[in-house]
Amino acid sequence: xxxxxxxxxxxxxxxxxxxxxxxxxxxxxxxxxxxxxxxxxxxxxxxxxxxxxxxxxxxxxxxxxxxxxxxxxxxxxxxxxxxxxxxxxxxxxxxxxxxxxxxxxxxxxxxxxxxxxxxxxxxxxxxxxxxxxxxxxxxxxxxxxxxxxxxxxxxxxxxxxxxxxxxxxxxxxxxxxxxxxxxxxxxxxxxxxxxxxxxxxxxxxxxxxxxxxxxxxxxxxxxxxxxxxxxxxxxxxxxxxxxxxxxxxxxxxxxxxxxxxxxxxxxxxxxxxxxxxxxxxxxxxxxxxxxxxxxxxxxxxxxxxxxxxxxxxxxxxxxxxxxxxxxxxxxxxxxxxxxxxxxxxxxxxxxxxxxxxxxxxxxxxxxxxxxxxxxxxxxxxxxxxxxxxxxxxxxxxxxxxxxxxxxxxxxxxxxxxxxxxxxxxxxxxxxxxxxxxxxxxxxxxxxxxxxxxxxxxxxxxxxxxxxxxxxxxxxxxxxxxxxxxxxxxxxxxxxxxxxxxxxxxxxxxxx
Amino acid sequence: xxxxxxxxxxxxxxxxxxxxxxxxxxxxxxxxxxxxxxxxxxxxxxxxxxxxxxxxxxxxxxxxxxxxxxxxxxxxxxxxxxxxxxxxxxxxxxxxxxxxxxxxxxxxxxxxxxxxxxxxxxxxxxxxxxxxxxxxxxxxxxxxxxxxxxxxxxxxxxxxxxxxxxxxxxxxxxxxxxxxxxxxxxxxxxxxxxxxxxxxxxxxxxxxxxxxxxxxxxxxxxxxxxxxxxxxxxxxxxxxxxxxxxxxxxxxxxxx
Numbered sequence: 001x002x003x004x005x006x007x008x009x010x011x012x013x014x015x016x017x018x019x020x021x022x023x024x025x026x027x028x029x030x031x032x033x034x035x036x037x038x039x040x041x042x043x044x045x046x047x048x049x050x051x052x053x054x055x056x057x058x059x060x061x062x063x064x065x066x067x068x069x070x071x072x073x074x075x076x077x078x079x080x081x082x083x084x085x086x087x088x089x090x091x092x093x094x095x096x097x098x099x100x101x102x103x104x105x106x107x108x109x110x111x112x113x114x115x116x117x118x119x120x121x122x123x124x125x126x127x128x129x130x131x132x133x134x135x136x137x138x139x140x141x142x143x144x145x146x147x148x149x150x151x152x153x154x155x156x157x158x159x160x161x162x163x164x165x166x167x168x169x170x171x172x173x174x175x176x177x178x179x180x181x182x183x184x185x186x187x188x189x190x191x192x193x194x195x196x197x198x199x200x201x202x203x204x205x206x207x208x209x210x211x212x213x214x215x216x217x218x219x220x221x222x223x224x225x226x227x228x229x230x231x232x233x234x235x236x237x238x239x240x241x242x243x244x245x246x247x248x249x250x251x252x253x254x255x256x257x258x259x260x261x262x263x264x265x266x267x268x269x270x271x272x273x274x275x276x277x278x279x280x281x282x283x284x285x286x287x288x289x290x291x292x293x294x295x296x297x298x299x300x301x302x303x304x305x306x307x308x309x310x311x312x313x314x315x316x317x318x319x320x321x322x323x324x325x326x327x328x329x330x331x332x333x334x335x336x337x338x339x340x341x342x343x344x345x346x347x348x349x350x351x352x353x354x355x356x357x358x359x360x361x362x363x364x365x366x367x368x369x370x371x372x373x374x375x376x377x378x379x380x381x382x383x384x385x386x387x388x389x390x391x392x393x394x395x396x397x398x399x400x401x402x403x404x405x406x407x408x409x410x411x412x413x414x415x416x417x418x419x420x421x422x423x424x425x426x427x428x429x430x431x432x433x434x435x436x437x438x439x440x441x442x443x444x445x446x447x448x449x450x451x452x453x454x455x456x457x458x459x460x461x462x463x464x465x466x467x468x469x470x471x472x473x474x475x476x477x478x479x480x481x482x483x484x485x486x487x488x489x490x491x492x493x494x495x496x497x498x499x500x501x502x503x504x505x506x507x508x509x510x511x
Numbered sequence: 512x513x514x515x516x517x518x519x520x521x522x523x524x525x526x527x528x529x530x531x532x533x534x535x536x537x538x539x540x541x542x543x544x545x546x547x548x549x550x551x552x553x554x555x556x557x558x559x560x561x562x563x564x565x566x567x568x569x570x571x572x573x574x575x576x577x578x579x580x581x582x583x584x585x586x587x588x589x590x591x592x593x594x595x596x597x598x599x600x601x602x603x604x605x606x607x608x609x610x611x612x613x614x615x616x617x618x619x620x621x622x623x624x625x626x627x628x629x630x631x632x633x634x635x636x637x638x639x640x641x642x643x644x645x646x647x648x649x650x651x652x653x654x655x656x657x658x659x660x661x662x663x664x665x666x667x668x669x670x671x672x673x674x675x676x677x678x679x680x681x682x683x684x685x686x687x688x689x690x691x692x693x694x695x696x697x698x699x700x701x702x703x704x705x706x707x708x709x710x711x712x713x714x715x716x717x718x719x720x721x722x723x724x725x726x727x728x729x730x731x732x733x734x735x736x737x738x739x740x741x742x743x744x745x746x747x748x749x750x751x752x753x754x755x756x757x758x759x760x761x762x763x764x765x766x767x
Contacts, residue, residue: 022764026757033753037746044739045721056635057734089720091683094557094732103733119713125691128708470554473630477551485548485625489541493618494534501530508526 050110055103059465061186062103064111068193071460072112079115081154081196084133086147089120097163100186100467101150108192116196123147134158152192154199159227166191169345169444169464183467184345190462197460198230205231205250205454210265212238214258216287218430222253225447229454238265245272251281251453256425259295266299270306279416281453286311286355287425294384305360307367307408307419312356313384316404316423319397320376325350334373334404336445343452344444349373351424352432354404356381365411372405372420418453512595515603519577520610529611532572536615539565544622553631555623556640560732563644563725566651567676571669573611574655577604578755582663590759597759601752605656612648616641636734643731646744650724651676653751660758683726686719 055062064072083105093099109118121129124147133153134141141151141158150161161167168183207226209219223233231250237243238261245252245268252272254261261269273280284300296313304310318324318332325331330353341347351373359369379402383394404424410417426432427442523529540562547553581587590600619641623633651672658671690712697708720726724747727740 019764023761026761030754030757033750037750041739041743041746044742048739050737050739052738053730054639054736054738055734056639056736058634062730062733062735088687091726091729092732093729094554094560099733103730103735106730121709121713125687126694126709126712132709470552470632472548472551472553472626474551476629477548481629482545482549486545489622490538490545493541494538497530497534497537501527501534504525504530505527 085120157199208236216256256287310360315382317380343448354424374401512599519607556636559640571672575665575669577659639736650744653748682723690715
């Protein structure tokens, strides 16, 4: 009896040990497999990351182009550019602007060989990021205006890329007529690469904006364009003692002055044109919707006469309905001419209450003038100073296109001089640009113009990519086909399966 | 294995489950397609990936009866007595469930034909989206198979599958929450500097995002096929199938 009990006990013990061993083996094998899988995945992620990724998009929108790759390769190995998206990394990319940005930046980071890092930090979640990227408060990042933008930082320099305005070209007509932003092409890569160039290179050039002439003081759009070319913007007060144009001035802006410049400023600008030792550029824009309606700009014209240009004292009113955008408010479009026609995608620019700019007949053959933007062949010129018997402004009709923008450039002088004069302030006005976007024809024109002026600046000409479109042939779609598709896919097909399920269920329950 | 596969696959159509799953899948994919058609803008790749978000509902329905039904009926004893390896049982059932996903995919094939008829674009990203669809299906069906092996109640299996997939889908939110907690703790115990707060925050969030298969494959939305993400899904699918195999095997030795 006792022997049997012992044998049973030893059998039970042996079984328990076997079960315990099997349990240990089972548990151990699971843990080991999990560890192997985790380690393998981590190793592959660390070593290969996205190098194995295959971009199947037809426009290669997720891959940086060869020119960008070559530029990144050319950067010194100790370059550290930090791109910070000031928001949480978006998880849903499809049909958002980030579809074209997030994967491209991942590829850029991957191919930069550690020179560029990309991260996403929402300042609302992690406010310390603001101090981290802008410790000296050199930007307006603390105002919250930069939320949802990308900050590109390197060695204390910081620039911003707006995922909407800076990364796409938009259809200007669509905006004009429907007030809708319709992206037409993707320039994300160009925006980021040129911003990287901007923060990694040293700037030696300055743009000066004349102040103290009741000018258009808000010029952040132009400043932004200049900043993107790594040109510093500085204000220059005409009332300062011993006024002169600084020797380091690469471009001088006289934006929509309400009053004429003084004689000493006139002489200073003339001196700048004639005696500066490096290329000299001047941009003048005028706007008669301000207080300067009857200002004849005697001194400013004296400067312009030096380069064979003249501001006429009249208001251009296009009578051709094809050129009218909003005639009640004096808002028209004009054709860009000659080489300027390629400065934007449409070859058109917009102007409002513009002055007529003409070539000035002088004997100075060192300067050649060219029209930039021309009206239609049917234009009224309303004189701003002379009135008829009824007290109305005198009006003359021109059957030839008139200039609302002209350029004068030097030929035969020791230094290169370019003077651009625009009769309307819509080429430089912040209030105009702020209601529109970088899709705007005038904005594109100005960006291209300034880009050409400073074309010797380091930049990478990254090709613009087209956007993916999945529109079906609208001529084949009508209300009936939409209804039929909805009924077939949402009702008929599911209903067939539900009916089959019910039949199967009924048969089984009646077996 | 083929016999188990056949038996399981046919059983989907001998019970209402297969038809209900097909009806549900057809409705979801049809709804998304109809909306796109109405907007006259059909991105099949986006539609395919959007349907993946509904795996949380579809997968539990498809997998809940895979092994729990046999347990409940007691027919699982055949697995232990018949001359067949247990892993073949697991694979047979798993592949049957995956085949149902193959049939689901026919919905997309029809939609692609209609898109082409109406002059739409069916391009390479559709292929990427399809790969991703099946990679996720492989993973989630494996999770469902595992959940089905731990209970003899189909409802319990379905709930477990649902909860696991839900937890997976919420991983990024957990990451954000945990990183906020850690950063708060760091500031409380005064070890936080601007730089290390940023690093810790990013590291925790990135780790959780890395673990989430939905996050990892989201580049497919824009036409990027990520072989590492597909490998990630397949390797964890293998892990869950191994887990299922171990659970079935446990019954063999724990009963002896």
